[in-house]
Amino acid sequence: MSNAAKAMNGGKWITIATITSTLFQFVQVAILARLLSASDFGLVSISNLVLAFFQIFANLGFSNSIIYKQESDRKVLSTLYILNLLVGFLIFVVIYISSPYIIDYYKEPKLERVVKLASYYFLIVYFGQLYMFLLEKELKFRSVATIDITGTVVGSGVTIILAYSGYKELSLIIGSLVTQSIRTLMQILLGMKLFIPGWFFNLRDVKEHLRFGIYNLGDGLLGFVQANSDSIFIGGMLGVKMLGYYTIAVQLAVYPIAKLNPIILQVAYPILAKMKDSNENLKRSYLKILDFISYCNFPLLAGLFITADTVVPLFYGPGWEQTIELVKIFVFVGAFSCLSHPLFTLAFTKGKPNLLFYLNLATLIAKVPMVYFFGTYYQVMGIAMAFLLATFLNLILNFAIVHYLVGDFMGSFLRNLAKPLLFCIIMVGMVAIYKEVVGYDGIANMVAEVLVGGATYGVLTLAFKLSFNELMAYRQALS
Template sequence: MSNKEKAMNGGKWITISTAISTVFQFVQVAILARLLEPDDFGIVSVSNLIIGFFQIFSNLGFSNSIIYKQESDRKVLSTLYLLNLMVGALIFVIVYVSTPYIITFYDEPKLEGVVKLAAYYFLIVYFGQLYMFLLEKELRFRSVATVDILGTVIGSAVTIALAFNGFAELSMIIGSLVGQTVRTILQVMLGWPLFKPMLSFNLREAGEHLRFGMYNLGDGLLGFIQSNSDNIFIGGMLGVKLLGYYTIAYQLAIFPITKLNPIILQVAYPILAKMKEDTAGLKNSYLKILDFISYCNLPLLAGLFVTAESVVPLFYGPGWEQTIDLIRIFVFVGFFTCLSHPLFTLAFTKGKPNLLFYLNLGTLVVKIPLVYVLGTYWSVTGIAMAFLLATLLNLIANFVIVHMLVGDFMGVFLRNIAKPLIFCLIMVGAVTLYKIFVGYEGLANTIAEVVLGGSIYGGLTLAYKISLSEIKTYRQAIL
C-alpha cells in the first residue's frame, strides 16, 4: 500500500472516529448547558486549565520524537514508558497538594473536590499513551479510531447520567476519567503486540528523545501560557461565571478546528516523517493540507458566524445569549488558527521543534499585555479581541517560518484560498438576506439557514473546485 493509500485509509478511520466523537460531545454540551450553570462550566474550565498545564511536563514530546525517529528499540521505549509513569505519579502528588493555593487564587471553594478528582487523570493516562504513539507510528489508525470512539461514547454517557442525577460540575470530571480509563485499557490491549515493557531504565539510551523533547516541552509550556492567558485572567480577575460564558463560546467556535484538523494532521505527520528529506515534496504536501483545511473549515466557521443568533438559543437554551458576540470573534480566531496548524506537522517533520518554541515565545510577549489592557477596559469582549489580534500576528510569523523551511509558497496559497473565501462571502450574504426577510428564530429557520448556506457553498465547490467524478474516485479509494 502506497503512502497516499495509507493516508486515505487512515483519514477514513480518523474521520469516522471524529464524526462519532463530535456528535456525542456536541450532544453532551447541549444537554449539560440546560442542566448546569455557567459557574459549573467555569469551575471545570479552571480544572482543565490546571490539568492541561501539568500535562505538558509529563508528555515531554515523546509522541513526536518516537514518530520522527521511527523508534522501535525495546530498551529505549521501556525507558520512556517508565519515565512517563514516574512523572505522571509525581504530577498527581503536586496537583493534589497544591489545591489549597489554587482555591485561594480563584476564591472558589468548589474547586477543591474538582481539582483533586481531576488529578487522578495522571495516574491513568500514561499507562496507555505510549501505545497510542506506536499505533500512530505504524499507521494503525483503525485501532486509534476504535479507542477514541469507545472512550468518547462511554465517557459522554456517564457524564450525562451523572448530570441528570445532580452531580453538577463533578459529572464532567468523573465522565472524563471514565472515558480516559476506557481509552487506556484499549490502548494497552491493541498496542501490546508492538511493545512489551521490560525492566530497563537508562536515560542515556533515551538521550536523543529527551533532547528532542526539551524544545517541545518549552514550546508546550509557552504555548499553554499564551493560549490560556485569557482564561487565567478571566478566572482570576473576573470570576468563574464569566469564564463559563467565555468557555462555551470558545468551544463552539473552535469545534470545527479541534475536530477536523486532527483528521488531516494526525494522518499526515507519520507519513511526512518518512519523506523528511524531500523539501519540494513537503512544500507540495503542506500546500495541499492548507487547501484541504481551508475548504473544510471556512464554510463551518462562516456558517456559525451568520447563524449564531439562531444556533445558541436552539442548542444551549435560554441564558447563553451573552456568548453570541464572543462566538463571532472566535470564528476569526478559528480561521487564523486552522491556517497555523500545518506548521506544527512541518516543523516536527524537519526536526525543528525549536522554531515552534520561538514562535510561541514571541506570541506570548505580545498577547499578555493585550489581554491585560483590553480585558481591563472591555471585560471578556476585550480579552476575546486580544486573543484575535495575537492569533493574527502568530499566523503572520507562522508563514515566515514556513517560508524558511520549504521556500516561497504564498502565491500558490493565496490563489488556493481565494475561492473558498469568495464562496463563504456569497453564502453569508445569502443567509443574511434570508434572516432579514424571513427571520432567524426557531428550529425551522435554523435548518433553512443551514440548508441554504450549505447548498450554496457545496454548489460553488462542485462547479469551480472539485467534480462529482473526482469525489467518486476518492470515495472508491478509501472504501
C-alpha cells in the same frame, strides 16, 4: 500488509476516531449546557487547565522518542513504564497539595473538590500510556481508534447520566475519569501482546529518551501558555462564570476546526514530502492545500457567524446569550487559525521545525500583554478581541515564514482566496435576508438558514470556482 498500506489504513481509522470524538464532544456540550450553569463549565475549564499543564511534564516526549527510535528493548521500555508511573504519582501529590493555592488565585471554594478529584487522572493514565505509544509505533491505528472511540462513547454517556442525576460540575470530571479508565484498560489489554513490563529500572538506559524529551517539554510549556493565557486570565480576573461562557464559544467556533483540519494535513504530508527539493512544486501544493482548507472551512465559519443567534439558544438553551457575541469573534479566530495550519506540515517538510518554536514565542510575547490590557478594561469581550489580534499577528508571521521557505506566494494566495470570500459574503447576505423576512427562532428556521446558505455557496462554487470534476480531482489527490 506493507508499512505504507498500514499507514494509509491508519489514516482512515484516525479520521473516524477524530470525527467521532468531535461529534460526541459537541453533543455532550449541547446537552450539558441545558443542565449545568456557566459557572459549572468554568470550574471544569480551570481543572482542565491544571491537568493540561502537568500533562506537559508527565510525558516528556516519550511518545515521540519511542516512535522515532523504534524502541523495542524490554529493559528500556520497563524503565520508561516505571518512570511514567512514578511521575504520575508525583504529579497527583503535587496537584492535591497545591489545590489551596489554585483556589486562592481563582477565589472559588468549589474548585477544591473539582481539582482534587481531577488529579486522580494521573493515577490512571500512565498504566496504559506506554502501550498506546507502542501501538502507534507498530502502526496499529485500528486498535488506537477503537480505544479512543470506546472511551469517548462510554465517558460521554456517564457524564450525561451524572449531570441528569444532579452531580453538576463533578459529572464532567467523573466522566473524564471514566473515559480515561476505559482507555487505559483497553490499552493494557491490546498492548500486552507487544510488551510486558519487567522489574528493570535504570535511568542510564533512557538518557537518550530523556534528552529527546527536554525539547518537547520546553515547546510544550511555551505552547501551553500561548494557547491558554486567555483562559488563565479570565478565570482569575473575571471569575468562573465568564470563563464558562468563553469556553462554550471556543468549543463551538474553534474546537471542530482544530480537531478536523489536521486530518487534511495528515493526508497531504506525504505528498509534500516528495516535493521537498523543489520550492516551486512545494509552493504550488501548499497553495492548493490552503485553497482546499479555506474552501472547506470558510462557509462553515461564515454560516456560524450569521446563524449564531439561532444556533446558540437552540443547542444550548436559555441563559447562554452572552456566548453569541463571543462566537462571532471566534469565527474570525477560526478563520485565521485554519489558514495558519498548513505551515506546520511545510516546516517539517523543509526540516525547519525550529521556526515553529520562534513563531509561538513571538505570538506569546504579543498575546500576554494584550490579553491583560484588554481584559482589564473591556472584560471578557476584550480578552476575546486580544485573542483575535494575537491570532491575526500569528497569521502574518506565519505567511512571512512561508515566504522564507518557498518564495513569494501572496499574489496567488489572494487571487485564490477572493472567490470563496466573496461567496461567503453573498451567502451571509442571503441568510440575513431570510432572517429579516421570515425570522430566526426555532429549529425550522435553523434548518432553512442552513439550506439557504449551503445552496448559495454550493451553486456559486460550482458555477464560478470548481467544477464537479475538479472536486473529484481534489478527492483523488488527497486520497
